[in-house]
Amino acid sequence: MFGDQFRERILELxxxxxxxxxxxxxxxxxxxxxxxxxxxxxxxxCPPFKLIILDxxxxxxxxxxxxxxxxxxxxxxxxxxxxxxxxxxxxxxxLTSRCTKFRFKPLGEEKIIERLEYICQQEDLKAxxxxxxxxxxxxxxxxxxxxxxxxxxxxxxxxxxxxxLEDVIEVTGFVPRxxxxxxxxxxxxxxxxxxxxYVDKFMLEGYSASQVxxxxxxxxxxSNQLTDKQKAVIGEKLAECSYRLLEGGSEYVQFMDLCCGIxxxxxxx
Amino acid sequence: xxxxxxxxxxxxLSKLDYHKDQAQRLKNMVQQGDFPHLLVYGPSGAGKxxxxxxxxxxxxxxxxxxxxxxxxTFESASKRKFDISTISSNYHIEVNPSDAGIYDRxxxxxxxxxxxxxxxxxxTGQKEFxxxxxxxxxxxxxxxxxxxxxxxxxxxxxxxLIxxxxxxxxxxxxxxxxxxxxxVPAPTIEEIKTILTKVxxxxxxxxxNELAERIATTSERNLRRALLMLETCRVEQIxxxxxxxxxxxxxxxxxxxxxxxxxxxxxxxxxxxxxxxxYELLTHRIPSDLIFKGMLQEINKKCDLQLKIQxxxxxxxxxxxxxQGSKEIFHLEAFAAKFMSLYKKFMDASxxxxx
Numbered sequence: 001m002f003g004d005q006f007r008e009r010i011l012e013l014x015x016x017x018x019x020x021x022x023x024x025x026x027x028x029x030x031x032x033x034x035x036x037x038x039x040x041x042x043x044x045x046c047p048p049f050k051l052i053i054l055d056x057x058x059x060x061x062x063x064x065x066x067x068x069x070x071x072x073x074x075x076x077x078x079x080x081x082x083x084x085x086x087x088x089x090x091x092x093x094x095l096t097s098r099c100t101k102f103r104f105k106p107l108g109e110e111k112i113i114e115r116l117e118y119i120c121q122q123e124d125l126k127a128x129x130x131x132x133x134x135x136x137x138x139x140x141x142x143x144x145x146x147x148x149x150x151x152x153x154x155x156x157x158x159x160x161x162x163x164x165l166e167d168v169i170e171v172t173g174f175v176p177r178x179x180x181x182x183x184x185x186x187x188x189x190x191x192x193x194x195x196x197x198y199v200d201k202f203m204l205e206g207y208s209a210s211q212v213x214x215x216x217x218x219x220x221x222x223s224n225q226l227t228d229k230q231k232a233v234i235g236e237k238l239a240e241c242s243y244r245l246l247e248g249g250s251e252y253v254q255f256m257d258l259c260c261g262i263x264x265x266x267x268x269x
Numbered sequence: 270x271x272x273x274x275x276x277x278x279x280x281x282l283s284k285l286d287y288h289k290d291q292a293q294r295l296k297n298m299v300q301q302g303d304f305p306h307l308l309v310y311g312p313s314g315a316g317k318x319x320x321x322x323x324x325x326x327x328x329x330x331x332x333x334x335x336x337x338x339x340x341x342t343f344e345s346a347s348k349r350k351f352d353i354s355t356i357s358s359n360y361h362i363e364v365n366p367s368d369a370g371i372y373d374r375x376x377x378x379x380x381x382x383x384x385x386x387x388x389x390x391x392x393t394g395q396k397e398f399x400x401x402x403x404x405x406x407x408x409x410x411x412x413x414x415x416x417x418x419x420x421x422x423x424x425x426x427x428x429x430l431i432x433x434x435x436x437x438x439x440x441x442x443x444x445x446x447x448x449x450x451x452x453v454p455a456p457t458i459e460e461i462k463t464i465l466t467k468v469x470x471x472x473x474x475x476x477x478n479e480l481a482e483r484i485a486t487t488s489e490r491n492l493r494r495a496l497l498m499l500e501t502c503r504v505e506q507i508x509x510x511x512x513x514x515x516x517x518x519x520x521x522x523x524x525x526x527x528x529x530x531x532x533x534x535x536x537x538x539x540x541x542x543x544x545x546x547x548y549e550l551l552t553h554r555i556p557s558d559l560i561f562k563g564m565l566q567e568i569n570k571k572c573d574l575q576l577k578i579q580x581x582x583x584x585x586x587x588x589x590x591x592x593q594g595s596k597e598i599f600h601l602e603a604f605a606a607k608f609m610s611l612y613k614k615f616m617d618a619s620x621x622x623x624x
Binding site: 145148152155156157170171172173190191192196200203204205206207208209210211241244245246247248249250251252253254256257259260261263264 | 294295297298301304305310311312315436437438439445446449450452453454455489490558561562565566569574577578581582584585588589592593
């Protein structure tokens, strides 16, 4: 768009830069106030405005966003804003109403797998379709994470190899399905000692409890074995456990509590 | 004379006793000459540190064994100065940032910056990056972890981070996704037994199978603890006999004592006695989550199922509160008191049924 004037016409700020209200008032405002001509140095035409790109705009404070409102309106003549964010709901309304919105949908599973297949082909890797599917599941539809995961596997195993399911699980830190099935089975016996032994064993394997909480949630929702009421009880326990873990609770105690919660859920049917 | 734990620590990736596949993978990674930031996680005594040191040796050669201890002085934002001890070689620097308490953010930022800003003059002979090894990352404050993620990206050219932690639950997802995770599970009882026998043989002793088994079980699959126990046993009695006593760590016995007291009698005077015992543990710097874990395990050996669930529930609740608050003793006592009342009620109720 701007040709070689690219540098002087664009101001890009992302979350790592200071972006408080002060910066909006000084840096952004003064940049926005500059006027630019609609011709390049060699006389050819170019758009008569500058571009300010605010990456990860949802991490800006509300105060900083409100300070942007006026600038945005007043300088439309020679400045355009481009906000990039994950959650449009975190941008204050007055700003969203001033912009045209473009929504980027999450990439579909086929698209990601197609892309991963292309990378595998280029990098001389062999991978079954089901393995790539596992990569996608682990990444939760995030292409960047999927690619990093694939790269980590090759770093560990060397080039020109076949990627197996176990490698992917190892790299992503996923807890293998077997452990989770065991967990539910053990809790179903309603025998505290067995549950305790299981938790001990599980902790020693070095898997993270918060990962279990995430994965268990997915399994529970689609489980046919449990009634809705049981699911509700377990779901609540999961939420509580996850919150406490994030706050720094000890894994062992919290995980034990979670298991006890599941036992109680099995008792009501 | 060094402890057996250090004396028989494998120094080379190919000499590791277990998780050999993983060692091979690490070797592959190093041979490609470059590696991403690493996040090594696993329970304590599983061999995280051993693997990290082996990896560094594989990378840089024998130079990493020449270690020196330094104290670095940092200055916090509020102009407060504090010292942190570091262990470093020419190629890497090891630090436990949580030593600095709430000022860990400054340590993380300054340390990585100073290490990363010095480039290698002659990149032909060596790798072009240095390694910063941070231990106990799960104890870092959220603030420090956020600071880490920026520094990690910024200095990726001259410096690689190896983070070592017990659990990934307390590490920010943003950091986890920037590192290659390496899980180090605890060795199995069998593996510990083999190692114990091997070490005993090298020392010129004969280790009976039963004793090895017992040490391995009491150590809770913690290899470091197992080796220390083995050495303690030697001090007590040599040659080894199958029925020799295996000494458990003092604090564990102490926690067991506390739990026994709680179950035995429920009264305010006992609670007062418990208080002094909790203080005793805390003044010896026994981490409070270990106390909770020990109490939960011990108490529940003596309760009925219905009570067990409730106790676990309580423990989880008080343990969580403890992390939010600042005085540990309050929450430990609260748990003890609550348990006592619960237990007494339960006992009375079951007695009433009996009548």
